[in-house]
Amino acid sequence: MMNTVAKLDEVKTTPWSGGRSPFSVEYGKLMMWFFLLSDAFTFSAFLIYYGAQRFSKLTWPDPDIVFQSIPGIADHGYPLVFVGIMTFILIMSSVTMVLAVEAGHRKAKKEVIWWMVATIVGGFMFLGCQALEWTHLHHEGFWWGTIPDAETVKSLGADGVSAQQFSNLFFTITGFHGFHVFSGVVINIIILFMTMAGVFERRGHYLMIEKVGLYWHFVDLVWVFVFTFFYLV
16 A cells, blocks of 8 residues: 655654654743743843942942841841851752652652652741841841941941942842742642642652752752852952
């Protein structure tokens, strides 16, 4: 019998022929990578603008002075200690997420649940620390459109203009990042309940844990850059 399927209409099966994804990447995971790429551009724009403002000014608030408190414990004398604790908490939450993904690959439901709970707790702890830091800085006189008195600004090694730019950009960028962390915590809670309900067990895979893990690791990675730009430079 003569083959009636044209050569151009045949489904190609070689890895690079277009019949399927060359890297066999699941659709949802690919879309997550696209989203993270677009989000990376947004954060990059914020940080590039911050860098442009930072290095175009003759003076700028000294982070060792601005961030020398431990809210609720000490008002000064501990530069970058509190933000170091915040960073450690967020990095550890990324570790627990890795362990949740690994447990998902083994289809170990109970382990996934416990590691997801640990990740959620880490996220809430980070947000709580950020709220404390914001409250302290607001008490010191920093806020959107607001800066401390001239004498305090001078003690920071800055002037009014640079202090204003620093204040606006700090709350905007860390707030934008905090919103991402909060969104990640909410998503993690939803995924936790789905795991407890046995949704992924019935599907036969825990791929959704891996997708959420990509987002959480991205949020952690972005914080490394925010930390570097605001607290170290």
